[in-house]
Amino acid sequence: MRKLWSMLLATVIACSLVLSGCSGSTEVEQTEESTVAETVEETTQNDEAKEGETEETEGDEAGTSEEVKSTFDRTLDDYVPQKDSYKIYFNYKNIHVWYDAIELGVQKAVDEYAERGVQIEYEWIAPADPDAADQVNRIEEAVGRGFDVICVEPANLDLVAPTITNIVADGTKVMCFGASDLTGYEESSGRAAFVGQSDPYQDGVLMAETFCEAIDYKGKVANLGGTIGAPAHEAINQAFYDVIEKYPDIELVDTQYDNDELDKAIQYTENFLQKNNDLTGIFCNNMTNPIGAAQAVTAAGKAGEIVIVGADHDIQALEYLRDGTIYALGIVDGFGMGFDTLMTAIKVADGYEAGKDFPEVQPYPVGMVFQDQAEEYISALYPEM
Numbered sequence: 150m151r152k153l154w155s156m157l158l159a160t161v162i163a164c165s166l167v168l169s170g171c172s173g174s175t176e177v178e179q180t181e182e183s184t185v186a187e188t189v190e191e192t193t194q195n196d197e198a199k200e201g202e203t204e205e206t207e208g209d210e211a212g213t214s215e216e217v218k219s220t221f222d223r224t225l226d227d228y229v230p231q232k233d234s235y236k237i238y239f240n241y242k243n244i245h246v247w248y249d250a251i252e253l254g255v256q257k258a259v260d261e262y263a264e265r266g267v268q269i270e271y272e273w274i275a276p277a278d279p280d281a282a283d284q285v286n287r288i289e290e291a292v293g294r295g296f297d298v299i300c301v302e303p304a305n306l307d308l309v310a311p312t313i314t315n316i317v318a319d320g321t322k323v324m325c326f327g328a329s330d331l332t333g334y335e336e337s338s339g340r341a342a343f344v345g346q347s348d349p350y351q352d353g354v355l356m357a358e359t360f361c362e363a364i365d366y367k368g369k370v371a372n373l374g375g376t377i378g379a380p381a382h383e384a385i386n387q388a389f390y391d392v393i394e395k396y397p398d399i400e401l402v403d404t405q406y407d408n409d410e411l412d413k414a415i416q417y418t419e420n421f422l423q424k425n426n427d428l429t430g431i432f433c434n435n436m437t438n439p440i441g442a443a444q445a446v447t448a449a450g451k452a453g454e455i456v457i458v459g460a461d462h463d464i465q466a467l468e469y470l471r472d473g474t475i476y477a478l479g480i481v482d483g484f485g486m487g488f489d490t491l492m493t494a495i496k497v498a499d500g501y502e503a504g505k506d507f508p509e510v511q512p513y514p515v516g517m518v519f520q521d522q523a524e525e526y527i528s529a530l531y532p533e534m
Contacts, residue, residue: 224261225262228495234269236270236295237269238298238300239326240291242275242376243277243279243280244277245436246436247483250487253484253487254484254485255487255488257488258487258492259491262495269491271491278410280304281303284303288313298324298497300323300324301326303325303331306331306333306334313331317339317340322341324343324344324490328481332380342497342508343510344489345490345512346514346515348514349381349385352385353384355479355517356388356517360430360432360477363477364399364429366396368428369400369425370393370399370401370428370430371405371418371421371425371431372386372404372405372431372433373438373441373442374386374407375407376406382409402421403420407437412441414433415441418441418445418446431446431456433458433460434460436466439469440459440463457475458479460515467523467531468527470519471524471527477517480517
């Protein structure tokens with residue numbers, strides 16, 4: 150028994166040393182100016198260590214080990230693509246650093262497929278500003294260009310869903326990714342699968358409850374609402390409204406839609422502060438507006454006095470989190486999202502069925518990150534900084 154425990158202890162130490170050395174980064178060329186790696190998530194995996202045939206022995210238990218993985222430590226599953234080459238089209242809401250992390254994951258999967266002899270050509274495109282009409286035009290134009298799968302993050306469900314319904318009916322394979330699924334349109338649209346932020350409302354509830362706790366459930370608050378019509382933004386907004394309604398001592402003094410633009414977020418925050426000297430907190434729902442809120446609050450000399458809760462992993466937001474200007478950030482694993490989207494797209498292209506051969510929905514919820522975790526995220530995601 151003493152020898153057995155010694156062997157188990159040695160195994161655990163060896164695993165810990167290997168795991169502590171696991172880290173990685175990937176650089177890809179991108180059409181946008183900024184490249185962002187996605188957040189590092191810690192997961193635990195219980196593995197039964199067994200050799201030979203399993204035998205049931207009285208008093209013996211299978212050993213378990215705890216494994217910590219980086220989101221960059223992604224590998225392809227065992228599925229063997231049916232073709233040697235594919236063309237995949239990606240159209241998302243707008244050019245933004247949030248999507249850089251997703252493309253980083255896509256490129257990682259493309260590279261791994263190339264190592265297996267499968268060549269994948271993909272197009273990654275979006276307008277400078279959210280524009281559903283532009284998205285519809287681009288999707289319709291892409292249909293005739295021979296893509297195996299068209300991957301879409303709908304900019305507006307009411308405007309984009311009918312187009313997807315039509316092209317699917319004509320034989321085009323479509324799936325969704327990112328922060329917007331065709332919620333409520335699944336049966337009519339025929340989209341094959343969704344990989345992404347599957348329940349932004351619940352993400353918003355988590356963020357809003359964190360916000361309310363930080364302000365001790367009282368005081369005047371303002372809301373930067375992102376983009377009108379963007380499903381994820383609207384869902385998080387609604388979650389925020391529903392949560393604060395539970396707390397009668399919280400007063401919402403204003404909501405302004407910043408359209409995911411930094412200048413507008415700064416301007417609206419300045420207005421919030423000018424009109425409300427006793428403002429307690431500002432709730433933010435996208436990657437840009439917490440940065441704008443933090444800049445305006447800092448310029449007003451109120452950094453650390455006004456609670457800011459926002460979203461995602463921009464380096465500026467993480468730095469404001471580190472110095473305490475931002476209280477907390479809800480961060481999504483975009484890298485893993487992109488990696489899984491590409492893998493799923495290959496299966497969709499090969500005619501496999503979501504819900505039967507692979508999950509129809511692969512969720513990527515947010516996790517709350519606080520000041521004491523900021524340095525860890527900065528070091529992992531932006532080592533060059």
